[in-house]
Amino acid sequence: MSKSIKIRKEKFYSFVWIIPIVAVCIAFSLVYSTHFNKGPKISLILNSADGLEAGKTAIKTKSVEVGKIVSISLTDDLKHVIAEAQMNKDVAHLLNNESKFWIEKPRVDRKGVSGLSTILSGYYIEMLPSKIGKPEKTFVVLDEPPADLDSSNGLYVSLISTSNKKITAGDIIRFKGMTAGSVVTADYDFRNHYLVYNVVIKPPFDKIVTNSSRFWISSGISATMGAEGFHIDTDSLESIISGGISFDTPDVDVYSSSKPGTGHRFTLYDNFEEISNRYDDDKTIDFVILLNKPPKGLVYGSPVYFSGVQVGIVKKVPYFKQGFELFYDEVSKSAVMISIQMQRFEHNNNRSVEELRSDIVNLIQNKNLTASVETLNLLTQRNMISLYEEIPANGGAATSRNDIEYFDGYVVIPSQEIDFSGLQQDIATFAHNLSELKINEMVDNVNALIKSSTQTSDNLAEISKNINLIVEKLQRDDISGELLDTLNLLRQTLNSYGEDSPLYSELHKSLKNLNDTVSSLKPVMRKVDEKSNSLVFSYDKQDPQPKAAK
Amino acid sequence: MKFNKLVCTAAVMMTVLSGCSETKDIRYYSLDSADYYAKTGNINNNVLFVKGVVVPEYLDSKSFVFRGWGHEIFYTNENKWIQELSVLLNDSLLKNLRNRTEKWFVTNDKSIKNNAELTVSINNFELNDKSIAVVDFDYKFIDGNKNLKIGTVHHEEKMTGDGYDAMVSALNTAWQSAVDEMVMHIDN
Numbered sequence: 001m002s003k004s005i006k007i008r009k010e011k012f013y014s015f016v017w018i019i020p021i022v023a024v025c026i027a028f029s030l031v032y033s034t035h036f037n038k039g040p041k042i043s044l045i046l047n048s049a050d051g052l053e054a055g056k057t058a059i060k061t062k063s064v065e066v067g068k069i070v071s072i073s074l075t076d077d078l079k080h081v082i083a084e085a086q087m088n089k090d091v092a093h094l095l096n097n098e099s100k101f102w103i104e105k106p107r108v109d110r111k112g113v114s115g116l117s118t119i120l121s122g123y124y125i126e127m128l129p130s131k132i133g134k135p136e137k138t139f140v141v142l143d144e145p146p147a148d149l150d151s152s153n154g155l156y157v158s159l160i161s162t163s164n165k166k167i168t169a170g171d172i173i174r175f176k177g178m179t180a181g182s183v184v185t186a187d188y189d190f191r192n193h194y195l196v197y198n199v200v201i202k203p204p205f206d207k208i209v210t211n212s213s214r215f216w217i218s219s220g221i222s223a224t225m226g227a228e229g230f231h232i233d234t235d236s237l238e239s240i241i242s243g244g245i246s247f248d249t250p251d252v253d254v255y256s257s258s259k260p261g262t263g264h265r266f267t268l269y270d271n272f273e274e275i276s277n278r279y280d281d282d283k284t285i286d287f288v289i290l291l292n293k294p295p296k297g298l299v300y301g302s303p304v305y306f307s308g309v310q311v312g313i314v315k316k317v318p319y320f321k322q323g324f325e326l327f328y329d330e331v332s333k334s335a336v337m338i339s340i341q342m343q344r345f346e347h348n349n350n351r352s353v354e355e356l357r358s359d360i361v362n363l364i365q366n367k368n369l370t371a372s373v374e375t376l377n378l379l380t381q382r383n384m385i386s387l388y389e390e391i392p393a394n395g396g397a398a399t400s401r402n403d404i405e406y407f408d409g410y411v412v413i414p415s416q417e418i419d420f421s422g423l424q425q426d427i428a429t430f431a432h433n434l435s436e437l438k439i440n441e442m443v444d445n446v447n448a449l450i451k452s453s454t455q456t457s458d459n460l461a462e463i464s465k466n467i468n469l470i471v472e473k474l475q476r477d478d479i480s481g482e483l484l485d486t487l488n489l490l491r492q493t494l495n496s497y498g499e500d501s502p503l504y505s506e507l508h509k510s511l512k513n514l515n516d517t518v519s520s521l522k523p524v525m526r527k528v529d530e531k532s533n534s535l536v537f538s539y540d541k542q543d544p545q546p547k548a549a550k
Numbered sequence: 551m552k553f554n555k556l557v558c559t560a561a562v563m564m565t566v567l568s569g570c571s572e573t574k575d576i577r578y579y580s581l582d583s584a585d586y587y588a589k590t591g592n593i594n595n596n597v598l599f600v601k602g603v604v605v606p607e608y609l610d611s612k613s614f615v616f617r618g619w620g621h622e623i624f625y626t627n628e629n630k631w632i633q634e635l636s637v638l639l640n641d642s643l644l645k646n647l648r649n650r651t652e653k654w655f656v657t658n659d660k661s662i663k664n665n666a667e668l669t670v671s672i673n674n675f676e677l678n679d680k681s682i683a684v685v686d687f688d689y690k691f692i693d694g695n696k697n698l699k700i701g702t703v704h705h706e707e708k709m710t711g712d713g714y715d716a717m718v719s720a721l722n723t724a725w726q727s728a729v730d731e732m733v734m735h736i737d738n
Contacts, residue, residue: 263696
């Protein structure tokens with residue numbers, strides 16, 4: 001029995017090899033995508049690597065991860081830390097010399113509390129990307145977030161201050177209590193001996209700033225002891241805690257005044273009062289008042305009134321002539337310089353200061369304009385200057401003064417000395433009226449009043465007694481009839497809530513409407529449940545076709 | 551038998567692998583901006599530095615943005631700008647300014663010493679629900695004497711036909727007109 005052997009020639013290749021080939025292709029594509037889709041590597045220079053970890057610490061922009069720290073090492077001089085970071089490919093074009101980096105960590109400062117989320121997630125490096133600038137690979141990481149994160153918008157101006165109050169970069173600038181900008185830098189000008197703050201006013205507040213705008217330091221609480229007494233002013237709680245700078249623009253100037261350019265310099269006033277008492281020098285006229293006695297209770301800023309309206313302030317007290325020497329020159333009269341501020345009462349911009357000066361000279365000559373020192377505040381012993389037209393006792397026309405007196409080149413307003421500033425007279429009048437009071441008659445009247453009230457009290461007791469009697473009577477009598485009436489009324493009320501009543505019908509209708517509304521909301525709610533942001537974004541795969549308007 | 555199994559396995563794998571990838575035809579669009587001609591001469595005077603075009607975050611992507619009824623916003627997937635809108639507008643603004651203004655040497659290079667500065671902030675650059683292309687932006691121009699000129703330009707253009715070509719054309723026309731108006735203001 002023969003056994004045949006079939007010899008089969010072995011194939012050169014086998015289909016089994018397809019599997020490793022496919023695996024190699026997949027591996028190759030993975031290596032390709034990993035290697036070639038990498039973004040640039042950058043170096044970050046830090047003062048300390050506190051809280052940073054190679055391979056873990058992320059670089060983020062608006063909470064989106066755009067890179068990761070891959071290694072941390074010390075610089076050769078051991079003064080700094082260099083962190084190498086692998087950035088994503090899609091942010092490569094945002095890395096340039098305008099880009100900024102800083103460590104995001106929990107902070108409590110005058111801007112508030114920030115970065116609390118990093119307590120759980122760990123520190124990360126925040127990047128402020130920039131589309132404009134030269135490509136850059138090495139960046140210095142800032143210790144603090146940049147004072148102005150959005151540097152492209154807003155009006156940049158400088159504030160000049162000689163105040164001792166401290167303002168630092170990052171402080172808030174407020175307009176009527178609202179955050180309108182921030183201090184970008186704070187420097188001292190050693191040549192001119194003043195502080196220069198570069199600030200940014202953000203839109204839309206930058207449109208409010210005009211050349212007439214005024215800036216002042218809002219320290220939160222201000223207490224002043226002025227001619228008008230003790231005055232305390234508090235800002236908002238936020239300002240009290242954080243301080244900062246405030247600004248405002250006169251309403252009439254918002255549209256009419258010219259707008260300041262970038263870098264325009266404004267004066268930073270120490271407080272709001274400094275502005276409110278400040279009037280343009282070219283709109284004020286100075287006069288002198290000569291007094292026989294040294295003026296007491298008058299200080300710089302003491303008000304000057306004319307017919308009950310404040311028209312100016314005391315500017316210099318006492319006022320000495322040019323070249324006057326106190327211990328050598330004879331002092332015959334004490335001079336006080338007052339400043340009449342046109343803007344306090346003149347709203348006609350066409351009138352010149354000279355016209356106002358001639359008006360006042362005319363009043364001195366023809367209306368006997370006279371000045372006197374009067375009491376402003378009894379408690380603080382402060383006085384004021386009062387200007388008035390002297391009316392002759394007989395009611396006739398005032399005698400005219402032809403000669404105008406000058407003191408050191410200033411027109412003198414004649415003064416009238418009022419002893420004790422009129423206070424004594426007031427006290428005397430008060431004492432006289434007090435003595436005129438008929439005390440005995442008043443005592444008799446009071447006695448009569450007490451007697452009358454006693455009688456009223458007796459009458460009330462009588463009425464109370466009668467009421468008690470009525471109540472007792474009611475308790476004795478049969479009141480079932482009244483009870484029946486009440487029950488009938490109650491039944492009628494309950495019937496109004498019955499099935500056929502209009503109220504029931506309205507209620508039923510409202511419930512039906514509510515049911516319909518809830519039913520129509522069901523599909524929407526289902527969609528929102530599936531995709532929470534589907535109300536805002538569309539997930540249709542097909543792009544909508546733009547159609548021309550018909 | 552072995553052969554059949556291998557063929558079946560390979561077929562299944564190919565099907566699975568092919569299912570993982572998605573092919574989608576995307577059409578890309580660009581804003582028309584004519585080539586500019588270079589200027590010669592002394593550029594020490596009248597250098598205008600274009601600081602940039604600031605585009606709202608929701609518009610600054612490659613997708614076209616449509617506003618539907620109510621709050622709905624469509625982002626297109628199959629039709630897109632060739633670059634992010636801010637990049638497109640930056641390039642277009644530079645080229646347009648170079649062609650339109652005789653007075654200035656226009657640059658976006660910060661290292662060149664400049665006399666004037668221009669910033670443009672886009673408020674609107676999209677097709678509204680009435681099929682009208684709306685372009686609206688604020689600009690801030692600071693000249694050599696540090697004088698500030700600010701203004702808002704608003705232009706609308708109706709679509710002349712259906713489709714994305716017509717829409718891009720309408721947006722481009724509105725954009726060119728708006729830039730023209732701004733140039734007239736800053737040149738005076």
